Amino acid sequence: MGRAFALLIQRQRAAFPFRIVGVHTRHGTAIHSAGLSADVTLGPALASVEEFLERARPEVVAELTTLNPESGEPAISHIRAAFARHCHVITANKGPIAHAYAALKEEARRGGVEFRFESTVMDGAPVFNMVRNNLPGVKVLGFTGALNSTSKVVVDALRRGKSMEEGIREAQRMGIAEADAGFDIDGWDSAAKAAALANVLMDARVTPQNVERRGIRRLTSERVRKLASERKTVVLISRARTTPNGIRLRVRAEVLDETDIVASATGTSNILLLHTDLMGTVGTVSISPGVHQTAYGVFSDLVDIAKSL
Numbered sequence: 436m437g438r439a440f441a442l443l444i445q446r447q448r449a450a451f452p453f454r455i456v457g458v459h460t461r462h463g464t465a466i467h468s469a470g471l472s473a474d475v476t477l478g479p480a481l482a483s484v485e486e487f488l489e490r491a492r493p494e495v496v497a498e499l500t501t502l503n504p505e506s507g508e509p510a511i512s513h514i515r516a517a518f519a520r521h522c523h524v525i526t527a528n529k530g531p532i533a534h535a536y537a538a539l540k541e542e543a544r545r546g547g548v549e550f551r552f553e554s555t556v557m558d559g560a561p562v563f564n565m566v567r568n569n570l571p572g573v574k575v576l577g578f579t580g581a582l583n584s585t586s587k588v589v590v591d592a593l594r595r596g597k598s599m600e601e602g603i604r605e606a607q608r609m610g611i612a613e614a615d616a617g618f619d620i621d622g623w624d625s626a627a628k629a630a631a632l633a634n635v636l637m638d639a640r641v642t643p644q645n646v647e648r649r650g651i652r653r654l655t656s657e658r659v660r661k662l663a664s665e666r667k668t669v670v671l672i673s674r675a676r677t678t679p680n681g682i683r684l685r686v687r688a689e690v691l692d693e694t695d696i697v698a699s700a701t702g703t704s705n706i707l708l709l710h711t712d713l714m715g716t717v718g719t720v721s722i723s724p725g726v727h728q729t730a731y732g733v734f735s736d737l738v739d740i741a742k743s744l
């Protein structure tokens with residue numbers, strides 16, 4: 436995805452004159468203050484992210500490392516290393532938002548830098564920036580989201596008479612399932628997205644472990660086919676609601692009418708409805724997003740940060 440982001444920056448340069456002054460991965464590093472091209476060949480990797488930041492001296496850091504759903508590390512430490520050097524930070528990695536959002540937001544505020552994460556939940560379709568920029572004064576009271584693509588592909592395979600394992604393999608062939616598909620099937624991905632949304636939009640201060648969670652592992656082809664004969668389907672849904680006892684977060688495979696708007700985002704498409712005080716229910720849909728849409732989300736954060744400077 437980093438490469439898709441670099442290509443986008445390159446293509447948009449006439450209108451948005453951003454420069455990539457460094458790239459650092461585990462296997463290589465490149466630094467050039469005049470700007471790197473998207474097809475740069477990396478040299479040997481510097482020993483640490485800290486050393487990379489010291490040498491590259493960026494104004495904005497895009498943290499795009501692999502998700503660790505259990506702890507959010509090492510991305511959280513990378514973000515802190517960037518804050519410590521007075522860099523604004525964008526991340527597409529939902530780990531830090533699901534595990535440490537309140538602390539990171541406060542650290543960014545104290546450091547006088549921006550912290551953005553549009554791509555973490557809806558692959559770049561506007562959610563966080565929509566609320567920040569277009570819904571002033573609105574309080575998010577809850578949300579309903581069908582946010583996990585793998586589970587949708589698996590349910591569709593079950594409807595066609597395939598097994599759970601065959602459905603998972605289909606999703607893996609499409610490149611959308613995690614290597615450990617249990618992360619999708621057991622609802623952890625949906626829980627991480629629910630925690631990220633609730634932390635940012637509802638100040639929930641939770642982790643994915645706080646989300647009541649039941650996945651689709653026990654779902655059978657027979658059950659899905661019977662439901663289909665009644666024009667119903669099963670969707671893995673992330674929900675949040677405000678109760679007198681606090682915010683309740685839940686991930687569950689729910690039976691919905693096929694015509695339900697939440698069931699309408701099939702395949703790799705996603706839908707999120709925000710339930711608000713002033714704007715009723717308002718939503719975002721992303722039809723078959725891919726890596727280029729995720730890269731666009733990072734780019735939109737970058738433009739937003741540049742505007743705020």
Ligand SMILES: NC(=O)c1ccc[n+]([C@@H]2O[C@H](COP(=O)([O-])OP(=O)(O)OC[C@H]3O[C@@H](n4cnc5c(N)ncnc54)[C@H](OP(=O)(O)O)[C@@H]3O)[C@@H](O)[C@H]2O)c1
Pocket residue numbers: 436437459460461462463484499500501502509527528529554555558725726729
């Ligand atoms: N792909 C999508 O469509 C999509 C959608 C939404 C969100 N995201 C999120 O965006 C992030 C990036 O996605 P991706 O698909 O590009 O992931 P990826 O293919 O796993 O690539 C991650 C990159 O991070 C580097 N990296 C990992 N650990 C590192 C470390 N400790 N220090 C320095 N570099 C490290 C890797 O370097 P090496 O190659 O050297 O190991 C690799 O270049 C993930 O958090 C993902 O969840 C992706």
